[in-house]
Amino acid sequence: MLYKVALFIHILGAISLFVGVSIVLVSMLGMRRAKTVEAFREWSALVSSSGKIMPGAALLLIISGIYMLLTVWHWQTAWADVALASVLLIFVLGPTFIGPRLMALHNAASIAPDGRVPRPLRLQTLDPILWTMVYVLTTIALGILLLMIGKPTLVGAIITIGIAIILGPACALPIWQAKQAFKDVTQQQTEKIEQP
Numbered sequence: 001m002l003y004k005v006a007l008f009i010h011i012l013g014a015i016s017l018f019v020g021v022s023i024v025l026v027s028m029l030g031m032r033r034a035k036t037v038e039a040f041r042e043w044s045a046l047v048s049s050s051g052k053i054m055p056g057a058a059l060l061l062i063i064s065g066i067y068m069l070l071t072v073w074h075w076q077t078a079w080a081d082v083a084l085a086s087v088l089l090i091f092v093l094g095p096t097f098i099g100p101r102l103m104a105l106h107n108a109a110s111i112a113p114d115g116r117v118p119r120p121l122r123l124q125t126l127d128p129i130l131w132t133m134v135y136v137l138t139t140i141a142l143g144i145l146l147l148m149i150g151k152p153t154l155v156g157a158i159i160t161i162g163i164a165i166i167l168g169p170a171c172a173l174p175i176w177q178a179k180q181a182f183k184d185v186t187q188q189q190t191e192k193i194e195q196p
Contacts, residue, residue, distance in 0.1 A: 003072055006064045013060030014145065017090070020054035021138050023047065024098070028134065031105065032125045037112045040121065044106040051099055058091040078154030083147045086140050086161050093140075097133040126179035128172060136168030 023046065030043035065084050073080045108121050143164030147157055 003068065006067045006071075009060050010064040010068065013057045013064060014141075014148075016053055016057035016060065017141055020050040020057055021134070021141060023050040023053070024102070024134055025138070028125070028131070031109075034117055037109060037114055037117055037121070040112075040117050041109045044102075044109045047102050048106060051102070054094050055091070058087060058094070061087045062091065079147045079151050079157040082154070082157035082161055083144045086144050086147075086164075090137055090140055093133055093137050097129060098137065101127055101130040123179070126175060128176045128179055131175040132169050132172040135171040136165060139164040139167040139171070 027043045027047035027050070030046070031040050034040040034043055062084070065080070065087065069075060069077065069080055069084065075081060105121075105124055105127075108124055112118060112121055140161065143161045146160055150156070150160075152160065
């Protein structure tokens with residue numbers, strides 16, 4: 001009976017993690033597309049709710065996962081060990097790379113004057129590290145889900161998470177290019193203004 005409760009908590013943690021990641025992605029896309037600072041603020045306020053969901057989701061996954069490892073799967077279950085290590089990686093990525101950058105966006109939007117989104121704030125939405133880490137977090141979460149379903153060997157589990165980690169930066173490549181293109185356009189406009 002306790003195993004079923006732990007499994008329920010584990011599934012609830014996984015669902016909560018995907019809800020949190022979805023909120024982050026939708027909010028980041030909304031901030032990128034916002035035409036006004038007022039709309040930008042609404043999107044940045046929404047993303048702050050994910051800061052409450054994702055740490056709790058990771059804790060649910062870790063605690064219930066450790067319980068199931070100790071009682072049913074045991075530490076010799078390779079895919080479960082790799083999945084647990086991956087959840088711990090997610091637990092570190094969020095507060096280290098994602099949370100502070102999202103908070104900086106929210107703070108910048110809070111002090112920006114109403115009207116059109118200023119260029120520095122628009123440029124901040126193209127933070128390639130933020131997008132890369134969010135995509136890495138998302139692909140790792142999908143990789144963990146695949147491990148839970150497929151239950152591969154140690155090699156298969158490591159390959160699965162390895163591919164997930166590689167896919168994250170690959171998904172973020174367009175952001176790196178968009179940021180450079182935005183900088184180039186801004187530079188050209190600045191040069192035109194400075195010319196007599």
